[in-house]
Amino acid sequence: MERVGVLIAGGGIIGSAIACALVERGVNDVCVVDLDLAGMYASSELNAGGVRATWWCEPNVASCRDTIAFFEAHADEVSLRQRGYLWLYDDAAKFARARERRAFQERLGVRVDLLDPAEIARRFPLLDRNLDQIAGATFSPRDGLVNPNAVRRLYRERACAGGARFLNRHYVEGVEVGEAEPGRRRVERVHVVEVQKGAPADESGLLRRILTQHRVEPEASLDHPSLRPEIFVNALGAWSPLLSARLGVRDWAVPVRRQIAMVDVRARDLPPGADLHGAGMIVDASGLYFHPEGPYTLAGFSSPAEPSGYEFRYDGEAFFEAELWPRLAHRASAFERCRHVRGWSGLYSVTPDCSGVLGQVPGFANAFEAHSFTGRGVMQSWAVGRGIAELICDGRFGALDLAPLAGERFLAGPDAFVKEDLHI
Ligand SMILES: Cc1cc2nc3c(=O)[nH]c(=O)nc-3n(C[C@H](O)[C@H](O)[C@H](O)COP(=O)(O)OP(=O)(O)OC[C@H]3O[C@@H](n4cnc5c(N)ncnc54)[C@H](O)[C@@H]3O)c2cc1C
Numbered sequence: 001m002e003r004v005g006v007l008i009a010g011g012g013i014i015g016s017a018i019a020c021a022l023v024e025r026g027v028n029d030v031c032v033v034d035l036d037l038a039g040m041y042a043s044s045e046l047n048a049g050g051v052r053a054t055w056w057c058e059p060n061v062a063s064c065r066d067t068i069a070f071f072e073a074h075a076d077e078v079s080l081r082q083r084g085y086l087w088l089y090d091d092a093a094k095f096a097r098a099r100e101r102r103a104f105q106e107r108l109g110v111r112v113d114l115l116d117p118a119e120i121a122r123r124f125p126l127l128d129r130n131l132d133q134i135a136g137a138t139f140s141p142r143d144g145l146v147n148p149n150a151v152r153r154l155y156r157e158r159a160c161a162g163g164a165r166f167l168n169r170h171y172v173e174g175v176e177v178g179e180a181e182p183g184r185r186r187v188e189r190v191h192v193v194e195v196q197k198g199a200p201a202d203e204s205g206l207l208r209r210i211l212t213q214h215r216v217e218p219e220a221s222l223d224h225p226s227l228r229p230e231i232f233v234n235a236l237g238a239w240s241p242l243l244s245a246r247l248g249v250r251d252w253a254v255p256v257r258r259q260i261a262m263v264d265v266r267a268r269d270l271p272p273g274a275d276l277h278g279a280g281m282i283v284d285a286s287g288l289y290f291h292p293e294g295p296y297t298l299a300g301f302s303s304p305a306e307p308s309g310y311e312f313r314y315d316g317e318a319f320f321e322a323e324l325w326p327r328l329a330h331r332a333s334a335f336e337r338c339r340h341v342r343g344w345s346g347l348y349s350v351t352p353d354c355s356g357v358l359g360q361v362p363g364f365a366n367a368f369e370a371h372s373f374t375g376r377g378v379m380q381s382w383a384v385g386r387g388i389a390e391l392i393c394d395g396r397f398g399a400l401d402l403a404p405l406a407g408e409r410f411l412a413g414p415d416a417f418v419k420e421d422l423h424i
Helices: 013-024 058-073 092-107 117-123 148-161 200-213 237-247 316-331 377-394
Strands: 002-009 030-033 085-089 113-115 136-140 165-167 170-181 184-195 221-223 226-234 254-264 281-283 288-293 296-301 339-350 357-360 367-371
Touching: 002 013, 013 030, 013 148, 013 367, 013 377, 058 092, 058 377, 085 092, 092 136, 113 117, 117 136, 148 165, 148 377, 170 237, 226 237, 226 377, 237 254, 237 339, 237 367, 254 316, 288 316, 296 316, 316 339, 357 377, 367 377
Parallel strands: 002 030, 002 226, 030 165, 085 281, 226 367
Antiparallel strands: 085 136, 113 136, 170 184, 184 221, 184 226, 254 296, 254 339, 281 288, 288 296, 357 367
8 A cells, every 4th residue: 555645536627736735835745636638528627727816705806816916926827817807786785785895895906896887888899788777897907817727737837847757547536544643633544546538438427427426337447556655635626525424524515516608609790899809807797608719709607596416517508598698698799699619518616605615624634635626626726725735734823813714603603604705
């Protein structure tokens, strides 16, 4: 059985950021295991690439602010496009709340401008419809877009340069738990299945079956290594509850499907002065969000009626026709004649307060967790990696106090929640 210093389950953007932060603090023997490091079904591969610090709770604002500062220092490597986030409000009470939170956000170093409908029309000529129904908007110029794939690659390259290992095609199927001291348990062994590559035609089907049925078919398994970690980290994203269950720990997060699509808008349909390709993220009052992506517009809508589950079906034209097109065309005439190009679905991991879970696994001496960052995992990733590395190395948070994000808050009740309303 192989001994490992720090074993991280999950090599998405969060697991990779943790590995990077650990080796940069001089930790040796960091090993990341993942079923599929390419991340065909990983949220880190399937997201919208938006980064903003305009949240309403301090741990989220501060961790996104610091992560964006890291992206600024690596702007070319992560393709940072700092073109801002425009957030439209049709509800006067919500806009009043946004105005009120602005002072708090600015105190944390996040600039937020307030725009009335006339100013929205002047600065965003694309939005030429129904602005009279808008109470106002916020615009945060330092926010914007990144290439999440490049972010994950950067974390991994830095981690590998410091000696971390990434084991691909390694599926965590079980853990053995022992007693560390009276009342405190520890992860003794982690059982992994090494999964063979699927036939090219069925590679995606094989991964999907494993990630939705939560088991490896016997004919797909090559080996069953067992690892003995000093420290163990659950960074399995939307799959973290399955591992928590194996640890005997309550996990409050649920996986929820989110769909996004590429939409084609013909340049000749744009109103004069509307340069869509110079825009950042636009969040409409209807819950629609969109931004330019290469030659297309990437648009998403998170249906509040979506049931929870490990579901990757993409509804294609039906999703575009029912959810995207009417909302796009309601706000901008340029979208009247737009066309669905393609799309996909991925998983949000959603907690009761829509904030992530980060800290030591309750009741465990050597297990940590960082998961369930809903729609915020990319923009929070660098600060999350740093925070977990601080906890492991120093036994406490340093740069930011992320203790309010510990999973135990859900046991303490709603007063301890880190409740994020500004959520899409
Ligand atoms: C449609 C959509 C849009 C989004 N938009 C944004 C956005 O604009 N900005 C933003 O910041 N965030 C956004 N998010 C959220 C963001 O993508 C996630 O919060 C983030 O990617 C989570 O990263 P992770 O590393 O925790 O999880 P993942 O990237 O899902 O990584 C988990 C890894 O665990 C592996 N795995 C699972 N089970 C096992 C097992 N048993 N053994 C071994 N490996 C296993 C998987 O292969 C995967 O690689 C969006 C998400 C979606 C779905």
